[in-house]
Structure formats: C-alpha cells, structure tokens
Amino acid sequence: MTFDIVTIFPAMFEAALAAGVVGRAIDRRLLEVVVHDLRDFTTDRHRSVDDVPYGGGPGMVMKPEPIFKALDAIDERRGTPVTVLLMSPQGKPFTQRDAERLGAQEHVALLCGRYEGVDERVRSRVDEEVSIGDYVLSGGELPALVVLDAVARHVPGVVGDDQSVAEDSFSRGLLDFPHYTRPAVVGDLRVPDVLLSGNHQEIRRWRKQQSVERTLERRPDLLENAALDDEERQILNKIRSGVRAGGSNGRD
Numbered sequence: 498m499t500f501d502i503v504t505i506f507p508a509m510f511e512a513a514l515a516a517g518v519v520g521r522a523i524d525r526r527l528l529e530v531v532v533h534d535l536r537d538f539t540t541d542r543h544r545s546v547d548d549v550p551y552g553g554g555p556g557m558v559m560k561p562e563p564i565f566k567a568l569d570a571i572d573e574r575r576g577t578p579v580t581v582l583l584m585s586p587q588g589k590p591f592t593q594r595d596a597e598r599l600g601a602q603e604h605v606a607l608l609c610g611r612y613e614g615v616d617e618r619v620r621s622r623v624d625e626e627v628s629i630g631d632y633v634l635s636g637g638e639l640p641a642l643v644v645l646d647a648v649a650r651h652v653p654g655v656v657g658d659d660q661s662v663a664e665d666s667f668s669r670g671l672l673d674f675p676h677y678t679r680p681a682v683v684g685d686l687r688v689p690d691v692l693l694s695g696n697h698q699e700i701r702r703w704r705k706q707q708s709v710e711r712t713l714e715r716r717p718d719l720l721e722n723a724a725l726d727d728e729e730r731q732i733l734n735k736i737r738s739g740v741r742a743g744g745s746n747g748r749d
C-alpha cells in the first residue's frame with residue numbers, strides 16, 4: 498500500500514515512520530510512504546503556503562494553488578490516489594471501519610492542514626474529509642499519522658499475527674478484554690484465576706464476558722451496531738436482565 502502525505506512539516510513524520518509496526522512494514526516494502534513538503538510547490542521566493550482570509554478575521558488560511566500543484570505532482574509521479582483524505586475537525590469521525598476500508602486500497606493521499614485550515618476550493622480535490630476527534634489541533638500531521646497507523650494495520654502482513662487485527666477492539670464493535678502477563682502476583686494485585694486455569698473454554702468465555710461488560714459500562718453506544726455472536730448476545734441479555742452469567746468475573 499502507498500501513502501502520499503502533503504505537509505509543511507515533513508520532519509514530523511520521520512521518527513513515527515521509522516518505528517514499530519509501521520517502520521518494519523516500510524522496511525519490508527509492505528508500505529511505501531512519501532512525504533511531500535508543500536513549500537516545494539510554491540512559486541514565490543517566500544515559499545508562501547498561507548495568506549490572510551477573505552472577509553477578514555483572525556489567523557491565516559492555506560493557499561489552494563500549492564496544494565493543487567502537490568496533488569498534480571502526485572498524480573503525475575505516482576499515479577492518482579484512490580482516495581485523497583483531508584484531515585480536519587469538520588470531517589466525518591474516523592472509525593475502525595474506515596481503517597479497514599482504506600486498508601484495502603492501493604494508494605491513499607493525506608492532506609495536512611495548518612493555520613485556520615485550507616481554502617475551501619481545496620475540497621474540490623478531496624474525496625473524504627476525516628476527523629480524529631472533536632478537539633482542535635494545531636495541524637493535520639498528527640491526525641494523518643493516526644490514520645496511517647490505523648489503516649496500515651489492515652494491510653496484509655503488516656501486523657505479524659493477522660488474528661490480533663481481527664480481534665482488535667472495535668472490529669466487531671466491542672471493547673477489548675483485560676490483558677495480563679507475568680508475574681501472577683504484584684503486591685496484592687493478582688491475575689484472575691481463570692487465566693491461570695489453562696481451561697481455554699473458560700478463558701474464552703471470561704474474555705467475552707469482560708468485553709461485553711466493559712462495552713456496556715464504558716461505551717454502550719457501540720453496542721447498537723456491534724456484531725455480537727450468540728454467546729455475546731446471551732451474555733449481554735443476562736447482564737441487562739440483571740443476572741450475571743456463570744460464576745465470578747475475576748474482578749470481585
């Protein structure tokens with residue numbers, strides 16, 4: 498999968514693209530990420546990428562032409578991206594489902610805004626506008642890295658064990674179950690017995706119970722479109738009908 502990123506701060510991407518799962522995927526050529534400095538597509542000697550807003554008001558607005566030239570160059574040099582994404586608070590909330598969908602595409606471009614945002618005419622070259630959350634950042638670079646990381650995990654082979662991607666939270670609309678590792682006891686904090694039992698049937702059921710309980714407690718909104726299997730549906734109905742399903746949940 499190929500990513501093209503347009504930004505006025507290309508250096509912000511170096512470390513993140515050299516680390517962990519994404520860094521390894523780039524080394525293994527599973528991912529190709531090209532970061533374009535928007536100033537390379539300016540024509541004035543001040544390499545201006547922003548200007549004052551028509552109609553007045555505070556702050557500056559990103560000029561359309563450098564962005565158009567950057568997108569033209571990407572089209573010419575690397576082929577037209579399947580999807581051009583603009584990161585902005587006005588965008589649709591980015592979800593796991595978007596990550597899965599974009600992860601199946603060959604080529605995505607990510608436009609990173611700065612200042613008050615981009616000139617509205619830039620949206621004539623944008624396929625999707627996404628937001629990573631209802632808060633205002635100083636730039637679209639961090640959102641672009643969030644999207645790149647979430648999407649890259651769905652590129653086959655990027656995450657060692659595809660199973661863990663499939664079981665990722667939100668894949669089916671449920672929050673993840675609690676994770677524990679050695680040692681079994683830290684001070685008076687113990688790992689739940691069921692996880693030490695070796696009884697995989699019981700462990701699998703306990704984890705489902707935990708995911709459903711946590712989701713109901715912390716993100717009941719997710720349950721509306723969660724793809725629960727019969728066992729999870731049964732657990733949810735039991736909880737909702739006030740009767741805890743089968744034995745202690747290891748948190749008492």
Ligand code: 4FV
Nearest residue numbers: 585610611628629633634636640
């Ligand atoms: C943002 C978000 C975000 C707004 C003005 C960049 C900043 C500046 N992008 N999700 N939340 N962008 O705050 O995606 O141009």
